[in-house]
Amino acid sequence: MVCWAPVRWGADAHCRLLGFSRIHWVYTEGVAMLSICARHTRGGIYLCNYLTAQRAGGPAPCHFSTSQPSLSKDHRDYSLPNVSWSQNLQDLYNKYQELSKNGNWKCIPSCSQWRLVKSQVGDPMEGVRENRFFIRNLDKDGVGLECCMFYNKAEKRMVCIFQPGPYLEGPPGFTHNGCTATIIDSTAGEVAVCTVGMAVTANLNIDYRNPILLGSTAIADSMVEKVDGRKVYTRCTVRSHDDKVVYAEATGLFIKSNL
Ligand SMILES: CCCCCCCC(=O)SCCNC(=O)CCNC(=O)[C@H](O)C(C)(C)COP(=O)(O)OP(=O)(O)OC[C@H]1O[C@@H](n2cnc3c(N)ncnc32)[C@H](O)[C@@H]1OP(=O)(O)O
DSSP states (O other), rough: OOEEEESTHHHHHHHHTTTSEEEEEOOOSSHHHIIIITTTSSHHHHHHHHHHHHHHHHHTTTTSSSTTOOSSSSOOTTTSSTOOOOOOHHHHHHHHHHHHTTTTTEEOBBBBBOOOOOSSSSOOSSOOOOOGGOOOOOOSSSTSSSEEEEEEETTTTTEEEEEOOGGGGTTBBBBBBHHHHHHHHHHHHHHHHHHSSEEEEEEEEEEEESOOBOOOOOOEEEEEEEEEEEEEEEEEEEEEEEEEOOOEEEEEEEEEOOO
16 A cells, blocks of 8 residues: 655654555655745755755755765654753653553654655656655754654544754744644644544644743644544644643644545
């Protein structure tokens, strides 16, 4: 069975989770979302330049990254703790790892997938190209998004514990709302995909309740509310690590892929 997956967080892991044997990587939102959301970050500008250069067939700018992975390198699992993690993030990670021991929760690995793919469905970057894991697209630990997702199949629920870094600044000292939207979209999208198979976002409504301080630890808690044919209705709440502050509430509609 073939799974057509967009370049997303853990898509590879999910395809395996869902029992797909082959994975074809399809370029979808990467460039568009990077140019909107990541433009505000130094790394984002590098990435935009890099992707623009690639599309034009030229070389990547040399300032893109000093630790740019090579295609032959093993993939790194970005969901593992690193030194930039705060104690709060580490504590939450430990909590969900503990909950995973009885099998109710499952930690979702996130990989920086770099694959050689050929255009199969009108890929705008035809030929050989490189794919990156969008929500963790800065190689340097701690400057972008540090995060890890946990899935609960019985509850049709996905949580993403995360810590936004300084390159994700919107209002001074606080997280850009585009970043929060990305986390919500990714977390809700993941639970939709885990529930029905490949699906894409058709609609996302977000109420931003409170700003998220950069460097703080938060949780995006998403669940599937209803499946109606190809339509998957999800709900997501983003709150502080101690559940005291609600940062955002969202509903999302995902449509199961026909492919
Ligand atoms: C591991 C991977 C994680 C995945 C996370 C995914 C997160 C993403 O960012 S995905 C990328 C961003 N999203 C996209 O690119 C999607 C762009 N849009 C599309 O491709 C299409 O519009 C698509 C697929 C959503 C729907 O098109 P299509 O397959 O033709 O279905 P269509 O017949 O129009 O709609 C199916 C049903 O959904 C409803 N629907 C579609 N869009 C909407 C909408 N925006 N609002 C409400 N209802 C909608 C239709 O009314 C229809 O309902 P019904 O069956 O009751 O008549």
